[in-house]
Amino acid sequence: MESRTAKIVQDSLNSLFDDASFLPDLYKEQREKAFHSLVSILSTPNHVNKSYLRVALENGNVERIPAYRVQHNNILGPYKGGIRFHESVNEDEVVNLSSLMTLKTALHNVPFGGGKGGVVINPKEYNKKDLHSICIKYVQYFSGIIGPNKDIPAPDVGTGEREMDWMMGEFKSIHPGRDYLGSFTGKSVENGGSLGRSTSTGKGVYFTFRYMIHDFAEVQKSWLKDQNSSKANTVLNMYDQSLTLAFQGFGNVGSAAALDAYQCSKVNNKVVAVSDRNVTLYKEDGLDIPALVKFTDNNEGDLPKTKEELKEADVHAEILERDEILYLDVDALFLVALENQIHKNNMKNVKAKIIVEGANGPITNEADNYFAEQKKLVIPDILSNAGGVIVSYFEWIQGKETQFFTEDEVFRRLYKKMQHTFDHVFPAFFSNSHSLRRTCYIHSVLKLSTVLYRQGKLY
Numbered sequence: 001m002e003s004r005t006a007k008i009v010q011d012s013l014n015s016l017f018d019d020a021s022f023l024p025d026l027y028k029e030q031r032e033k034a035f036h037s038l039v040s041i042l043s044t045p046n047h048v049n050k051s052y053l054r055v056a057l058e059n060g061n062v063e064r065i066p067a068y069r070v071q072h073n074n075i076l077g078p079y080k081g082g083i084r085f086h087e088s089v090n091e092d093e094v095v096n097l098s099s100l101m102t103l104k105t106a107l108h109n110v111p112f113g114g115g116k117g118g119v120v121i122n123p124k125e126y127n128k129k130d131l132h133s134i135c136i137k138y139v140q141y142f143s144g145i146i147g148p149n150k151d152i153p154a155p156d157v158g159t160g161e162r163e164m165d166w167m168m169g170e171f172k173s174i175h176p177g178r179d180y181l182g183s184f185t186g187k188s189v190e191n192g193g194s195l196g197r198s199t200s201t202g203k204g205v206y207f208t209f210r211y212m213i214h215d216f217a218e219v220q221k222s223w224l225k226d227q228n229s230s231k232a233n234t235v236l237n238m239y240d241q242s243l244t245l246a247f248q249g250f251g252n253v254g255s256a257a258a259l260d261a262y263q264c265s266k267v268n269n270k271v272v273a274v275s276d277r278n279v280t281l282y283k284e285d286g287l288d289i290p291a292l293v294k295f296t297d298n299n300e301g302d303l304p305k306t307k308e309e310l311k312e313a314d315v316h317a318e319i320l321e322r323d324e325i326l327y328l329d330v331d332a333l334f335l336v337a338l339e340n341q342i343h344k345n346n347m348k349n350v351k352a353k354i355i356v357e358g359a360n361g362p363i364t365n366e367a368d369n370y371f372a373e374q375k376k377l378v379i380p381d382i383l384s385n386a387g388g389v390i391v392s393y394f395e396w397i398q399g400k401e402t403q404f405f406t407e408d409e410v411f412r413r414l415y416k417k418m419q420h421t422f423d424h425v426f427p428a429f430f431s432n433s434h435s436l437r438r439t440c441y442i443h444s445v446l447k448l449s450t451v452l453y454r455q456g457k458l459y
């Protein structure tokens with residue numbers, strides 16, 4: 001059991017073992033046995049599927065492209081998780097991300113298991129026709145193991161609604177007459193997708209931050225004062241302040257989160273910096289996020305990177321080096337780009353008081369432990385970036401019923417579901433000695449254990 005998620009699962013199970021409310025019906029030896037089966041069930045994926053897609057490219061070459069679909073656990077429902085197109089995709093990473101999905105859906109009470117897919121390509125190096133061929137080959141190779149009640153893929157890094165539409169189209173051709181709307185989520189609205197799905201992850205990221213630091217802290221301030229802990233003091237010192245925020249990553253998730261922060265009238269926070277693969281843009285009294293969103297929409301997703309482009313966007317900002325965003329002296333740093341952005345070589349330079357993980361796994365284990373020692377608050381991926389999979393669940397329900405919600409209804413349900421999770425997790429976090437990540441993992445593992453036990457799957 002090597003991976004990062006597996007290690008935290010093991011640690012969380014260890015903490016649960018000492019808790020009398022964990023498998024209370026079992027006595028000494030039986031309980032120990034159940035505990036060992038739990039560790040092996042949750043730390044090993046059920047299936048690791050790997051294929052070499054044979055794709056005939058438009059230039060006449062035929063490429064063999066490695067592709068994965070890992071199905072980690074389906075005790076709570078069909079496997080669920082995105083398909084990533086990235087040149088660094090590898091088996092360990094897909095396994096790790098699939099186990100994170102099992103824990104994420106369990107934490108938020110979404111009736112799905114955990115899965116993840118990946119294709120080892122840099123999508124920017126392929127034209128539209130070739131990407132279409134890769135997508136349909138992916139479905140052909142894995143068509144036997146995916147489906148609305150088996151395993152439901154969705155977008156992830158490097159994929160979006162265009163790819164999901166293509167994939168669902170191929171699934172439909174392979175399985176004529178079968179239900180197909182629920183075979184993929186994150187589709188375009190025209191093709192049976194849900195309103196609000198494309199911004200749901202980003203909105204959920206900002207909502208998690210706002211709810212924890214402002215709303216929860218405001219309502220619970222006297223209870224938090226009684227806790228008299230450094231965790232509680234961090235939020236008590238911030239909840240009624242106007243905070244400075246920086247967003248690393250201005251793609252689909254980062255831009256939606258930054259826009260929500262900019263537009264939120266409930267609290268008066270300022271987005272002082274955003275970055276992408278080229279630059280960091282900084283402005284002490286706040287950036288014009290709607291203007292930047294408009295610019296990126298018209299420029300293949302890139303932020304302005306020169307004075308001329310800033311002028312064209314009508315945005316005032318200082319242009320800094322791409323990675324400078326990580327070291328700015330801000331209240332909260334949102335990591336909404338890729339994994340492993342903060343590691344042992346740069347963790348000591350991070351000045352932000354709060355770090356929010358919008359991407360999956362942007363902080364390495366070492367950096368996470370270091371921040372825990374430093375008492376820096378880290379809001380983990382499993383908690384904050386679940387907006388996507390939650391709205392995927394709504395999309396799946398809508399597809400089954402062929403009845404569609406309005407966008408307001410989608411967001412009302414999303415916030416309600418996330419709030420339900422927060423109201424379980426935050427009181428536990430502020431009254432225990434664990435990190436917020438560990439608190440979430442314990443919550444997920446407890447839920448999974450209870451369901452496994454009640455289904456007679458722990459011996």
Ligand code: GLU
Pocket residue numbers: 080081082083152153154155156157185186360385386388389390392
């Ligand atoms: N790829 C997203 C995630 O990591 C969404 C998954 C989904 O909607 O199934 O949570």
